[in-house]
Amino acid sequence: MKPEIDQILTFSAMKIMGEFAPAMATQYGQGMAQVVAGLMMMAAQEYDRAADIRVAENRDMRALFRELAPGLSDAGLRGELEAAAATHDTSLRISALNDSNQALRRLLIRLHAQMDDGGADTSRIWVVLKAMATRRTLALPG
């Protein structure tokens, strides 16, 4: 679509910040309008990358489960991790990717806790967590 959604959000936010907010009667209204415009700028960043972030996170978590599951003594968790590692994202809708992402994150928390409790090396998990956190970081609207 031309114009793209991120462009519409950015230009609309600029309109709010440059014209509408200063014209508002109260300091509270002006402040809130500025925050709303900032959120629209953040949404513009997210528009292009949201599906990519979730696909990459899900791919990384499945790969991690495939790598670490064989070393677990807890057969129950091992089986759940192996089953999750064999799943695939069949839709690129954000709602569908969020559902699978949250299921994988719940398993990741259990895996990490079990390895922490057992004193195992969790450096591979931290590589994935750092990548997840880095991808989700937002630039401040400026």
Add this chain to the structure above:
Amino acid sequence: MSDDLTARLETYLANILSVPDLEVAGLARIPGGASRETYRFRARHMRDGRQIDRGLILRRDPPASLIETERTTEFRAYRAFHALGLPVPEPIALELSTDILDRPFFIMEEIENCQVGSILSPDPYGAHREKIGQQFFASLGRIARADVDAIGLGDLEGERDPAKCWRHELDRWQKVIEEDEREPQPIAHAALRWLRRNPPPPAPKISVVHGDYRTGNFLYDEKGDMRAILDWEMAHLGNPLEDLGWALDPLWSHGDPSRPAGTIARAHAIAIWEKESGLKLDTAALAWWEIFASLKGLAIWISAAREYADARNADPVNAFSGWYCLAFHNKVLADRLGAA
């Protein structure tokens, strides 16, 4: 602003201040965080033939707030530290009844002709950076130095055993995370486990912890004088390093963590804090409290996200906190703990 709210406020103030001719004017809501509704107004009346015209601030509980906070605690903290001579507005009245303005509220002096540093600004203090930084960390040291019993706050919520206060605070914020986590947060859970596996040494003393001492929660004037420390709603008893760790957190550093709060160099800030608090800093203990600060941030942002997503409080500040700040602290913790 509704005339009804103005009239009710006028009746209330005239009564409690025993000034029958008191008039409320210019009542207007101003930005003031998502945990209380904040209004500015003028209170006018005649005394000895001349008009008294005073700016006041009304802080009213919202229908739902970013975090559940105690307005009585906030009011008492304002009173104690105003009396101690710190730059804190004079509290005027606390009303817990819902009969007056529908929700509990308190009223305090307005500190006029000041501004707040925005966390969105790359350099909020400009030429006053050095002067503000010195006052910011000196005041934090003075809060740490205060004797909690002597200033009448010895019964605040918190833990008075120096060896246990870290656990008290960690339990508190873990509960918030577990109750408000709308989507699984693996970094928050990993940080909770790390903090429990690596407990800090006992607190050097038990102090009043402001709870949210940072850029955005103090006012300064055009000369670079720090005029008011605000938002004492999370005040509690505990380890003074909790406040120091929070004040040093990268989220408030305006992009340069080597200059906390966007002000002075970190080593200088800590030296000022040590001098004013009378405490010698244990760097290993501070390292724990800095991890805790980012975890506490995550808990607050998770709670904000929950409020917004559940449509209990659609204040856009909640959306910003639950999105930008959550992502920021996840990155800080992943970088720090992933390297540990």
